[in-house]
Amino acid sequence: MQIQVSFHMGFHALIKRLALYRARRRSRRALLALNDELLKDIGLSRAQALAEGSKPFWQAGNAGRSHSDKNNRQSSGHKFTQKLKA
Numbered sequence: 001m002q003i004q005v006s007f008h009m010g011f012h013a014l015i016k017r018l019a020l021y022r023a024r025r026r027s028r029r030a031l032l033a034l035n036d037e038l039l040k041d042i043g044l045s046r047a048q049a050l051a052e053g054s055k056p057f058w059q060a061g062n063a064g065r066s067h068s069d070k071n072n073r074q075s076s077g078h079k080f081t082q083k084l085k086a
Contacts (some may be wrong), residue, residue: 025057 031044032053039049052061 021057024061028053028055028057028061 029067031049034042036048039046044052055061
């Protein structure tokens, strides 16, 4: 029974990972198809779009985000988690 449960959990994780890869590939292709005006609207340069769009699907990306933005999201999420625990 334990092996069957482990298999289902592993299979579910694999399906989720494949869906993530597919979504990354689709969104990166869409990003590359945007014209310069639309890229400007979302705050990206052509160089940033090319850098993100050329990444392989298995590599996570963070186009348009600075290091401080990433830290702010992590710390705010941490505060939120602390509020939930309280």
